[in-house]
Amino acid sequence: MTGTPEIHGSVAPGFEPVREAFAANFERDLDPLNAMLAGPGKCETGAAVAVFYRGQKVVDLWGGLADRRTGRPYTEDTLQLVFSTTKGVTAICANLLAHRGLLDLDAKVADYWPEFAKAGKADIPVRWLLCHRAGLPWVDVEMTIEDALDWDTVIEALEQQQPVWEPGTQHGYHATTFGWLVGEVVRRVSGKGVGQFVQDELAGPLGLDLWIGLPEKLHRRVAPLEVVELPTDPAMAAMVDQFIGPETNLGKALYAPGGAWSEHKFASFNLPEVWKAEIPAANCITNARSLAKLYAACVGEVQGPGGAIRLFTDEWIDKAIERQTEGVDHIIMGLDLQYGLGFNLPNEILKLGGHRSFGHYGAGGSVGFADPDYELGFGYVMNKMYLGLTGDPRTASLIDATYEALASSP
Numbered sequence: 001m002t003g004t005p006e007i008h009g010s011v012a013p014g015f016e017p018v019r020e021a022f023a024a025n026f027e028r029d030l031d032p033l034n035a036m037l038a039g040p041g042k043c044e045t046g047a048a049v050a051v052f053y054r055g056q057k058v059v060d061l062w063g064g065l066a067d068r069r070t071g072r073p074y075t076e077d078t079l080q081l082v083f084s085t086t087k088g089v090t091a092i093c094a095n096l097l098a099h100r101g102l103l104d105l106d107a108k109v110a111d112y113w114p115e116f117a118k119a120g121k122a123d124i125p126v127r128w129l130l131c132h133r134a135g136l137p138w139v140d141v142e143m144t145i146e147d148a149l150d151w152d153t154v155i156e157a158l159e160q161q162q163p164v165w166e167p168g169t170q171h172g173y174h175a176t177t178f179g180w181l182v183g184e185v186v187r188r189v190s191g192k193g194v195g196q197f198v199q200d201e202l203a204g205p206l207g208l209d210l211w212i213g214l215p216e217k218l219h220r221r222v223a224p225l226e227v228v229e230l231p232t233d234p235a236m237a238a239m240v241d242q243f244i245g246p247e248t249n250l251g252k253a254l255y256a257p258g259g260a261w262s263e264h265k266f267a268s269f270n271l272p273e274v275w276k277a278e279i280p281a282a283n284c285i286t287n288a289r290s291l292a293k294l295y296a297a298c299v300g301e302v303q304g305p306g307g308a309i310r311l312f313t314d315e316w317i318d319k320a321i322e323r324q325t326e327g328v329d330h331i332i333m334g335l336d337l338q339y340g341l342g343f344n345l346p347n348e349i350l351k352l353g354g355h356r357s358f359g360h361y362g363a364g365g366s367v368g369f370a371d372p373d374y375e376l377g378f379g380y381v382m383n384k385m386y387l388g389l390t391g392d393p394r395t396a397s398l399i400d401a402t403y404e405a406l407a408s409s410p
Helices: 016-027 085-099 126-130 151-160 177-190 194-206 216-221 234-244 249-254 265-270 272-276 288-299 314-320 393-407
Strands: 007-011 046-053 056-067 284-286 302-304 307-309 358-361 367-371 376-382
Touching (some): 007 016, 016 046, 016 056, 046 288, 046 393, 056 288, 085 126, 085 284, 085 314, 151 177, 288 302, 288 367
Antiparallel strands (some): 046 056, 046 376, 302 307, 358 367, 367 376
């Protein structure tokens, strides 16, 4: 398929700029560094974007190909793996338990998970798991993909792991371990694994297509990822290796636990056995519509199958977006990335919405976020990955177009 694909779906009056920005994303080669697979002017990938505003769906668009190998189109029902956008979903689970008074974020993790106290971790509070201050971005023991897909194996490794920095003294992105750490607390408190908790407390009540641990019968709906092709030129490869090589802090965090993802890297997440597992930092499979509705439900009422639902009070949102970190991120190349209670917070290098917005990006470009000042939920998913963990020109243009539309809304 060449040229701009047909854009499907709908936009409410006033939100036409989002449709225009979405179409434009298929027309241009946004970043030569990413070596577009098809080249400029061709569409061999797919994406979707959605926006909820004041409880109503105002943008729901999709287009392109779900699978360029077979020509399968990206449709209303296509599902997409969203990497670390998953963390926002897992953070919502933990915040929901805390909001209900079932989880004390200032209590010690070991109060809920006694085995966690080993190796100098007895005094780490739950809050530090959510804001990447626990000092557990990887485990030292080597692990295979099969190990990483077994919940108990990873949990036992984390129980034995000594923090790699003094907990609480700095923050650094727990790229994959975040999910098991926060997820095990959710499991200990609720009695449910994260995947089941998501279905019972979020996806079911809100009517979402969203899973952490996708049932096999739904695998046919997934759009395979077009993973980033890293440079093969020796000089460029050496430069990339300095940033995300297996011995760097970022590489060890990305490929954790124990280097399990280092052989196939992002391509590992096209494996059906990975889709079926529970990896609550990285393998949520969903669509833009569900991400936008989930975040909209955090900051306002939306209609679920059983009636209107709002997940959090205004007072809790104030707590969730209170900045929990300061200084540069110890893992992501010293960047100024800051965290609330499990959520990315916006700044000069991480674009979300307004200054009180919160959510989470995923590797390659996906994002979900809420803006409480507008009662807004936003979701973007795609199968063509771009280099980076904090969005790219596609997300930036869509977010700008959304706020352009909001500026002219009554």
